[in-house]
Amino acid sequence: MIKKVLIGILCSAAVLTLGILIGHFGITKSSGSAPSWVRDVAKDVDESLVEKFLSEVDNIQIQENLRELTKVPHMATTAGDEQTVKFMLKRWQDPESGLDQAWREEYMVYLSFPDPKNPNSVTVGESLILQTKKILRWFSPYAAYSPAGHPKGKLVYANQGKPSDYELLNRTIDLNGTIAITRYGGAGRAAKAINAAPYGIIGVLVYTDPLDINDGLMSDINETYPHSWYLPPSGVERGSFKNHYGDMLTPYLAAKEETYRIPAKNVTGIPPIPIQPIGFEDAYILICELGGEAAPSEWQGSFSCTYNFGGPGFKHTSTFNNSDVKLDIFNYEEVRSSANVMGVIRGSVEPDRYVIYGNHRDSWVHGAIDPSSGTSVMLELSRVLGKMVKQGKWRPRRSIIFGSWGAEEFGLIGSAEYTEQYFTKLSERTVAYINVDIAVFANATLRASGMPSVQNVIFTAAKQVDAPGLDSMSVYDNWIQYANKTSPAHGTIPRVGYLSGAGSDYAAFVHYLGITSMDISYTYDRSKTNARIYPAYHTAYDTFDYASKFIDPGFTSHQATGRTAGNILIRLADSLVLPLNCSDYAESLEEYLKTAIDLYQHQLKARNISMGKNKTFNNAPDFYPEMNQNALYSRKTHDKSDNSLPLKVRMINDQLMLLDRAFLNPLAFPDKYGYRHVIWASSSAGQPTFPGLADAYDKAESSGQSNDWDKVHYHLSVLSQAIDGAAHMLLDVI
Amino acid sequence: MIKKVLIGILCSAAVLTLGILIGHFGITKSSGSAPSWVRDVAKDVDESLVEKFLSEVDNIQIQENLRELTKVPHMATTAGDEQTVKFMLKRWQDPESGLDQAWREEYMVYLSFPDPKNPNSVTVGESLILQTKKILRWFSPYAAYSPAGHPKGKLVYANQGKPSDYELLNRTIDLNGTIAITRYGGAGRAAKAINAAPYGIIGVLVYTDPLDINDGLMSDINETYPHSWYLPPSGVERGSFKNHYGDMLTPYLAAKEETYRIPAKNVTGIPPIPIQPIGFEDAYILICELGGEAAPSEWQGSFSCTYNFGGPGFKHTSTFNNSDVKLDIFNYEEVRSSANVMGVIRGSVEPDRYVIYGNHRDSWVHGAIDPSSGTSVMLELSRVLGKMVKQGKWRPRRSIIFGSWGAEEFGLIGSAEYTEQYFTKLSERTVAYINVDIAVFANATLRASGMPSVQNVIFTAAKQVDAPGLDSMSVYDNWIQYANKTSPAHGTIPRVGYLSGAGSDYAAFVHYLGITSMDISYTYDRSKTNARIYPAYHTAYDTFDYASKFIDPGFTSHQATGRTAGNILIRLADSLVLPLNCSDYAESLEEYLKTAIDLYQHQLKARNISMGKNKTFNNAPDFYPEMNQNALYSRKTHDKSDNSLPLKVRMINDQLMLLDRAFLNPLAFPDKYGYRHVIWASSSAGQPTFPGLADAYDKAESSGQSNDWDKVHYHLSVLSQAIDGAAHMLLDVI
Known part of the structure; x- marks a missing residue:
């Protein structure tokens, strides 16, 4: 059903490539006595300006931005957050190096906080031996959206809290009334509690095992920060414990003051039972005292003891003996005003086309790496670009919008509300979204994810930037050593990931709006660490000191990320023809298709569901004979002497800009909030192929029910129609 | 919540009006030695070409088109339908007067037919005294999508089959096992059976009362056709008995061969019990013999007897005595291939902008008026325009797409599938849709419905066309005498209706795609007839003879409709700045708002739901100070000597084109298939105001339940966000 369609995309991509040549060569650069706008509309990227930009992006400026941003903790909606709002506004409204305009936009969003008067605690037996670390009033670690409650029960160890973990545990122990x-x-964070509740578990603790974050190291005498980048025993990872992104009380509506809010009791995807994060110093005490059988080897972590399931409860020999564990959780939910800070540079030729560059501003504590590394880079880009604009040396062809999103840590709320409020405007006008959240995880190599069509502009940009700390090697050449793949069209190239999850603010742009997006950072040498993420992630140790000593001394990786992302931004804003390559998209779709055929075709054939034929599209050339003629026509007009219309370039650009929009289907995933992109939606099947198809197939195969097989057929049709629709966007316009 | 927003729209409409002035005057008409495209992109409508077009639209050509189209019955997917497909293709592929390209597109759609071997029948007692008229094999009257079945029971009279009708009847009679x-x-047609079933009614008959269609006349000796336009006693109105438009087995997916189909048993919105249409000669026999109490006066029709409820069943004194009525219905459903015929004229400057002009091709029998009057007009327009193109005298700025839709009579299927298949392409590129289905209901006056933004171009066009049969009076001046209203901005003007229903193929364009649309025809002098519609509607009497003798002798009203619609088409295709007036849209929204405030504000205030304030938008000027500056800037560039960019005009046109798209919300009406436009969705509340709000309010007021009041608040928020979004599309682009 979808095979021919993909080939169709490839073909039309070829047509477009020719179209791109028209764009580049067809418009004469000087037009004699023509009006000045004739020259303006034909202007392409100015490479000397790119060079100037690259040379002006300054590592020390980034360092000082970070120092300023991390002065105080700035959790969403707190006084520290307000301080960063004012700082962003001051910088973006600076008369020498600010943007054309900058302003704040408020949303009233549903957040969750610990009670400053009653810190959450964990008790064993009668004595309060574990109390979650209080770094500062208001910032004691907690699980946002965990309900308040005081569960008390025998402790069990449930590995990662996956459904299979609880299932296995339940075979050995009666879990009713236990704490896991x-x-x-x-x-996912919330999932650990959601998965637990059906077994009668009444409370959950979660900690970071040194195996997963510290390459096994755990001594704060000489191993962990401040001796290295590793997490100290007292570090506690906070987080948002919810499954859906965006404000949960105002689904699909911008959370303005008077917006209708669903009753809080109707919110889904949050923990039904109390859950609390703790540091591994506390987890160690609890786990190593557990009784019962030894857990399987995959459940073992780095502690110097055997991880047992729990009796439930502790060993007889333990000092805790048969004590219960009690959680006292005092979290409460509140609707609060959270601000996005927005800034724009107005486009000169096509002000109604937007390139959006964003990062969140809120942190859990000081948030030096997450998110202030990204914000420091964004401020440096906007300073360099803003200065060029203020000095009259440059104005981009298209408009640039900078977004400093609020309340991302609570589930990407600021960016999601923004896309809900400006849905049509952003859908119709946004060329691309660039997300730089954690700018530097580590200083080994560039990392990029995005729609396949942005791969090429990322490569172009990365080739022009020097790799930090390496003599005469580009970011691109360094990158290809760490992560690469073989492309049928390009040979060996760096591997660009996909944005199928909702890990940062790109989510609403990718999944809800269907805007071509990318996420850029500097990251690890995976041969040197197995850390799940940089060790201080979401803890009070993510500070300026930590960042400047152990993540990126000298801030040169920040600089490289900024140069690369800024170069991409300029190219997207200034290129005459958008640097989006749809044939790279087709290559990825072909890979997905091949996987789908390998995995599913046999079974589907047996059920009379065909994957290999799409009559409509196959017949299209007969219906539209001129399509092929036009491909030829395009080839002909490659001739430089032929004058072409600026509207022809706009037409091609609109085809490229809107390609991803054709993949949207607002009804395809009724159970996944905000997921409309049928190629990149999240998937639980874990297969590198079309998500709706993969998940439906998994379900049908396990249930065997005929209506589940119907769903597989339905998702094939949804996919086929979406890809067909995308192909129609790329074919000759009429 | 929405008041200020509307004022905002008005303001931004003013900004746009200034923008329009830039477009008209800012681009110099000659540019010296500039490339030729500099002149092409600045070209506006050529009024001499409009005149030439008007003079060439020929009434006799239309008459001959109609004669050809109505030679044989052409119900969807029959041999007669195929004949019309070939005829359309021949005309649109004509080398002298055809279009650039024309082709057919097939969909496999779910239809319903009577069994040619077993004609449906209605029996009283033991003798078959009523047999539905068999006009021709395959075209015996039937209710499409009525299930087959053989219900038998006592007859009752249920007026129009509304819920209130059955409710009233049920108070007097036990309806279990009866035929109504x-x-x-x-x-609605299907509703008459859907409303009946819950009362235990097992079959339904439906007929056209002479009161409703014939101004009371019913004698075929001297009163009805062929003596006049009135329906003869044997005439039977057929129809599609379904609530949702489009193919019912493939919701939101184009019905291609391999598309997933829902099981037919899951189809909703069709009659759960057999229903059959009959002529009033048969209805007369049945109704005048009914026993029981006299029905209320509003239930009485034109028959020369009292309409009784039924005993149930007939009077004791009737020859039918206590006989049952039996329906023998042999209808069956089938998936069949139905064709749209498509034709295009490629645009010269903006080929990627479409003006779509369409009508369905299929009829119930010969379908002279419905739909062939419209098709005859469409063919004449395409002949005149096609000839100009073939002769090299003209090529529109934008592309023109003609659609001859299939299977409209079965629920707008061809047009709906087309919009599903090409969703993104059509959404992103379609400037407007013009529907001319029944071109001439009667020959008194023009009738037009559409989004308020098209009012002005309809007026412009109608002022340039002579009213048929009237000396030196324009279609506009004639129209204003029949239907007018007072506009705050324009004074007395003809009344243009709204497209809030799904009466013809505009439905998918308006409600599913959110494309600015209009529906044009010539119609009645309402002071001369109360006929519900032209009397031969959907009967075998809708023939060429009928049309040419009683609807439009001389075909001058067809000509006037064609000239007006064609003039609108040219203006939409050729105008430099699109002739869509958003301030007229704002005027209609203000009226809707005023009604909403009058009807609902008091109650809503009592429930703490505010309608009068929208903080976001109210504060917008503070956030976007440049907006107002730009209004000033626009005023300044009114100056004719200022050169402007062609991309600036495109930008304004995109704002106008996409305005309606901002009103779409795919989740607002989960129970209404294909309804996404929050301003024009269908509504059962019967109030001239926002449909979702009105329906939710009605429900909440009658149930009094708090979750129903929540729905009212929700719809206010949906509306507020949509109008806000539309305003953002009109404001300065960045």
């Missing part, structure tokens, strides 16, 4: 301790990883 | 006879009007 789990480690981070393997399952 | 109903008259057309008051409720």
Whole structure:
């Protein structure tokens, strides 16, 4: 059903490539006595300006931005957050190096906080031996959206809190009334509690095992920060414990003051039972005292003891003996005003086309790496670009919008509300979204994810930037050593990931709006560490000191990320023809298709569902004979002497800009909030192929029910229609 | 919540009006030695070409088109339909007067037919005294999508089959096991059976009362056709008995061969019990013999007897005595291949902008008026325009797409599948859709419905066309005498209706795609007739003879409709700045708002739901200070000597084109298939105001439940966000 369609995309991509040549060569650069706008509309990227930009992006400026941004903790909607709002506005409204305009936009969003008067605590037996670390009033670690409650029961160890973990545990122990301790990883934060509740578990603890974050190291005497980048025993990873992104009380509506809010009791995708994060110093005490059988080897972490399931509860020999564990959780939910800070540079030729560059501003504590590394880079880009604009040396062809999103840590709320509020305007006008959240995880190599069509502009940009700390090697050449793949069209190239999840603010742009997006950072040498993420992630140790000593001394990786992302930004804003390559998209779709055929075709054939034929599209050339003629025509007009219309370039650009929009289907995933992109939606099947198809197939195969097989057929049709629709966007316009 | 927003729209409409002035005057008409495209992109409508077009639209050509189209019955997917497909293709592929390209596109759609071997029948007692008229094998009257079945029971009269009708009847009679006879009007076709079933009614008859269609006349000796336009006693109105438009087995997916189809048993919105249409000669026999109490006066029709409820069943004194009525219905459903015929004229400057002009091709029998009057006009327009193109005298700025839709009579299927298949392409590129289905209901005056933004171009066009049969009076001046209203901005003007229903193929364009649309025809002098519609509607009497003798002798009203619609088409295709007036849209929204405030504000205030304030938008000027500056800037560039960019005009046109798209919300009406436009969706509340709000309010007021009041608040928020979004599309682009 979808095979021919993909080939169709490839073909039309070829047509477009020719179209791109028209764009580049067809418009004469000087037009004699023509009006000045004739020259303006034909202007392409100015490479000397790119060079100037690259040379002006300054590592020390980034360092000082970070120092300023991390002065105080700035959790969403707190006084520290307000301080960063004012700082962003001041910088973006600076008369020498600010943007054309900058302003704040408020949303009233549903957040969750610990009670400053009653810190959450964990008790064993009668004595309060574990109390979650209080770094500062208001910032004691907690699980946002965990309900308040005071569950008390025998402790069990449930590995990562995956469904299979609880299932296995339940075979050995009666879990009713127990408290489960789990480690981070393997399952989403909220899922650890959601998966637990059906077994009668009444509370959950979650900690970071040194195996997963510290390459096994755990001594704060000489191993962990401040001796290295590793997490100290007292570090606690906070986080948002919810499954859906955006404000949960105002689904699909911008959370303005008077917006209708669903009753809080109707919110889904949050923990039904109390859950609390703790540091591994506390987890160690609890886990190593557990009784019962030894857990399987995959459940073992780095502690110097065997991880047992729990009796439930502790060993007889333990000092805890048969004590219960009690959680006292005082979290409460509140609707609060959270601000996005927005800034724009107005486009000169096509002000109604937007390139959006964004990052969140809120942190859990000081948030030096997450998110202030990204914000420091964004401020440096906007300073360099803003200065060129203020000095009259440059104005981009298209408009640039900078977004400093609020309340991302609570589930990408600021960016999601923004896309809900400006849905049509952003859909119709946005060329691309660039996300730089954690700018530097580590200083080994560039990392990029995005729609396949942005691969090429990322490569172009990365080739022009020097790799930090390496003599005469580009970011691109360095990158290809760390992560590469073989492309049928390009040979060996760096591997660009996909944005199928909702890990940062790109989510609403990718999944809800269907805007071509990318996420850029500097990251690890994976041969040197197995850390799940940089060790201080979401803890109070993510500070300026930590960042400047152990993540990126000298801030040169920040600089490289900024140069690369800024170069991409300029190219997207200034290129005459948008640097989006749809044939790279087709290559990825072909890979997905091949996987789908390998995995599913046999079974589907047996059920009379065909994957290999799409009559409509196959017949299209007969219906539209001129399509092929036009491909030829395009080839002919490659001739430089032929004058072409600026509207022809706009037409091609609109085809490129809107390609991803054709993949949207607002009804395809009724159970996944905000997921409309049928190629990149999240998937639980874990297969590198079309997500709706993969998940439906998994379900049908396990249930065997005929209506589940109907769903597989339905998702094939959704996919076929979406890809067909995308191909129609790329074919000759009429 | 929405008041200020509307004022905002008005303001931004003013900004746009200034923008329009830039477009008209800013681009110099000659540019010296500039490339030729500099002149081409600045070209506006050529009024001499409009005149030439008007003079060439020929009434006799239309008459001959109609004669050809109505030679044989052409119900969807029959041999007669195929004949019309070939005829359209021949005309649109004509080398002298055809289009650039024309082709057919097939969909496999779910239809319903009578069994040619077993004609449906209605029996009283033991003798077959009523047999539905068999006009021709395959075209015996039937209710499409009525299930087959053989219900037998006592007859009752249920007026129009509205919920209130059955409710009233049920107070007097036990309806279990009865057959209800109903008259057309008051409720949808399928609704008459859907409303009946819950009362235990097992079959339904439906007929056209002479009161509703014939101004009371019913004698075929001297009163009805062929003596006049009135329906003869044997005439039977056929129709599609379904609530949702489009193919019912493939919701939101184009019905291609391999598309997933839902099981037919899951189809909703069709009659759960057999229903059959009959002529009033048969209805007369049945109704005048009914026993029981006299029905209320509003239930009485034109028959020369009292309409009784039924005993149930007939009077004791009737020859039918206590006989049952039996329906023998042999209808069956089938998936069949139905064709759209498509034709295009490629645009010269903006080929990627479409003006779509369409009508369905299929009829119930010969379908002279419905739909062939419209098709005859469309063919004449395409002949005149095609000839100009073939002769090299003209090529529109934008592309023109002609659509001859299939299977409209079965629920707008061809046009709906087309919009599903090409969703993104059509959404992103279509400037407007013009529907001319029944071109001439009667020859008194023009009738037009559409989004308020098209009012002005309809007026412009109608002022340039002579009213048929009237000396030196324009279609516009004639129209204003029949239907007018007072506009705050324009004074007395003809009344243009809204497209809030799904009466013809505009439905998918308006409600699913959110494309600015209009529906044009010539119609009645309402002071001369109360006929629900032209009397031969959907009967075998709708023939060429009928049309040419009683609807439009001389075909001058067809000509006037064609000239007006064609003039609109040219203006939409050729105008430099699109002739869509968003301030007229704002005027209609203000009226809707005023009604909403009058009707609902008091109650909503009492429930703490505010309608009068929208903080976001109210504050917008502070956020975007440049907006107002730009209004000033626009005013300044009114100056003719200032050169402007062609991309600036494109930008304004995109704002106008996409305005309606901002009103779409795919989740607002989960129970209404294909309805996404929050301003024009269908509504059962019967109030001239926002449909979702009105329906939710009605429900909440009658149930009093708090979750129903929540729905009212929700719809206010949906509306507020949509209008806000539309305003953002009109404001300065960045």
